[in-house]
Amino acid sequence: MYKKEIYNLIEKALKDLGIEEVPNFTVSYPPNEKMGDYTTNAAMIAAKIWKKAPMEIADAIKSKVKSPRTTSLRGRQKSKVVEKIEVAPPGFINFYLKPEVVQKNLATILKQKDKFGSTWFDKTHHKSLTASGKAIKIGKGKTIVIDYSAPNIAKMMHVGHLRSTIIGQAIYNIYKFLGYKTIGDNHIGDWGTHFGKLIYAYKNFANKKDLKKNFAKEMNRLYVDFNVRAKEDEKLNDYARVETKKFQEGDKENIKIWKYFARESIKEFNRIYKMLGVKIDYALGESFYQKMLGEIISSAFKKGVASRSQGAIIIPLEKYNIPPLMIQKSDGATLYGTTDLATIKYRMKKWNPKKILYIVANEQAGHFTQVFKSAEILGFIAPKQAIHVKFGMVLGPDGKKFSTREGKVILLKDLFGEAISRARKIVQEKNPKLSDAEKRKISKVVGIGAIKYNDLSQNRFTDITFNWDKMLDFRGNSAPYLQYTYARIKSILRRAKVSAAIKFKQELLNDEKELVILRQLILFDEVVERAGEEFMPNIIAEYLYKLANNFNLFYELVPVLKAEKDLRQARLALISAVAITLKNGLKLLGIETLERM
RNA sequence: CCCCUCAUAGCUCAAUGGACAGAGCAAGACCCUUCUAAGGUCGAGAUGGGGGUUCGAUUCCCUCUGAGGGGACCA
Secondary structure, eight states: OOHHHHHHHHHHHHHHTTOOOOTTOOEEOOSSGGGOSEEEOHHHHHHHHHTSOHHHHHHHHHHHHHSOOSOSTTOOOOOSSEEEEEEETTTEEEEEEOHHHHHHHHHHHHHHGGGTTSBOOSTTOGGGBOTTOOBOBTTTTOEEEEEOOOOBTTSOOBHHHHHHHHHHHHHHHHHHHTTOEEEEEOOOBOSSTHHHHHHHHHHHHOOHHHHHHOHHHHHHHHHHHHHHHHHHOTHHHHHHHHHHHHHHTTOHHHHHHHHHHHHHHHHHHHHHHHHHTOOOSBOOOGGGGGGGHHHHHHHHHHTTOOEEETTEEEEOOGGGTOOOEEEEOTTSOBOHHHHHHHHHHHHHHHHOOSEEEEEEEGGGHHHHHHHHHHHHHTTSSOTTSEEEEEEOOEEOTTSSBOOTTTTOOOBHHHHHHHHHHHHHHHHHHHOTTSOHHHHHHHHHHHHHHHHHHHHHTSOTTSOEEOOHHHHTOOSSSSHHHHHHHHHHHHHHHHHHTOSSOOSOOGGGOOSHHHHHHHHHHTTHHHHHHHHHHHTOTHHHHHHHHHHHHHHHHHHHHOOSTTSOHHHHHHHHHHHHHHHHHHHHHHHHTTOOOOSOO
16 A cells, blocks of 8 residues: 555665666565565666675665655655665665554545555655545546356366456456456357358257256257267368358358357356356357457558458468468468457457456467467457456366367366355354255355356466365365355454444554454455456465464464454454455455355 | 576465565364354474575576476467
8 A cells, every 4th residue: 555655765765865766676575563564676787887885785775764855846755654664685665654644544435445455645656646645546537348267068077277367357346446447348259160060060969858858968968969970070170171161251140049059058058157257248259259250350451550361361470480370271261360350350340448358268379379469460459458368277177188089078067066065064064053044055165166266366377277175175275265264353343342433543443363364454455456467366265365374373372352442343354344344355355255154 | 599488385376685484275183152263272294405685585686407388370
């Protein structure tokens, strides 16, 4: 919350010292609380320019911050938030905030409630303040399009689809929280060649009754069966291509089959999204863009961007050391690259976003470099306007890619079922007297939460090796741990019969355990902002885990309800603030909290 | 052959170029007549090899090894 202010203090001090530019100095957090709240490496970087010892410069900066030049027109003042400054070898400058500043923040949190963390409140954060000095949200006036989930029609959603959906939703939530106008778009794969296979399978060996009874399962069987048969008889793939072509050219029967599968698939997706608590604003699938493709190709030609090659049409990119993007096959059919270009053009025209984020697995990195560069040459977007937010794959227990074709995947339906039943078993054991309805609710929230958190707490770049026990561990650094911590706080608040303590003497919160928590709470907004900037929800997860950890330490040793009147009130306020922060953070990750569990 | 990720404790994962590399699981010893033990406490345990840049490298660069993915007519 005070990072920007600390930054400004240092910048001014450097100016007073006659060092105008210290490139890339940062304000960050010391490794532990004993070393202060904020730290900077400015002295060590300035040492290079000034050619003096870092410690010497650190001392100089320290004394300038403490007594800045007052003759300046801007009327530089001593900081009102810094208690003391310490210099530590080899040249760190550590800032300690005044306890009353940290304590004062508590009232803000209780007032802000579910908005806490979304806004900069301190007046020195001018980058997000209006002329009147009123705090505004960072993302105000900016639009961001987020493309995530993107399942394929006629394929079941399996663990491989989880990451895009969960990470995408978290990033969506974070940006929305920060005040951006967020557009979530589910780019459903409803036009691909794979669909021809299904049409063929449907016509030749579908069991219509099973399809009606259990659409998802039977559809999956059709897909797997097709691939099994195609292995023996390669001609099947040719037949599938014929079906695809007929369908794309408007063949009535094939369109009818396509519509049927699309409708049923979307129903199935929606069941999954409902379980996950995911809502995506738009679902403009690939089919939506088909009528624009001809224009994309012809204008690419007109601009001299596209050219013919071996009967196909490509956009050569060798100038940029990138393989060419093919936009039309030699048989005249278009490809997903073509659709992607149309999609970018459409999104820019319709929403004029500052950025378009593609939450798509690492395996498509090459494709997106081609598409983005092509879109740039075509003038659809500026460089870096479209960003591929890539992530590692979910690998099978054998350490290899899950194969849909062989039907070896773990379906999301099954994953959820297992998670919920494991959670159910534990609730039953821990809290048998709860009502059945409540147990059901808890099982679902805990089970689904565990799955989401398992993913979101990891750095998105690393591959995940699927493991039931790891994914569904309800102890340690997991969603249930955070939810449990929240439920513990709620339990105390229920007993105290206050929803939030309004009046309290914040200065009573002097215990080291309390101060650690207070000092952590002021960092929440910075954590959310950074998670957004880096597209890394795990930064929030890590923060929440530490916060919960600190609360549980406090919980073991510091009584709340049994404390003397004023102290009790102050501690109630403190734990309420922790509850608010946990809830807000988890909500950003798309994870629900529970009053009891 | 080219491109993208990754390599940290027995296992699964953290760590904006910074100060003694953090967790969880597993294994060991403790804490429920005190606000929910899905918790807490105490020990043990790690940066693939070799160079380089830097005051400082798990992080950046080069190289080697290993893993996963991609490489115009699938998405």
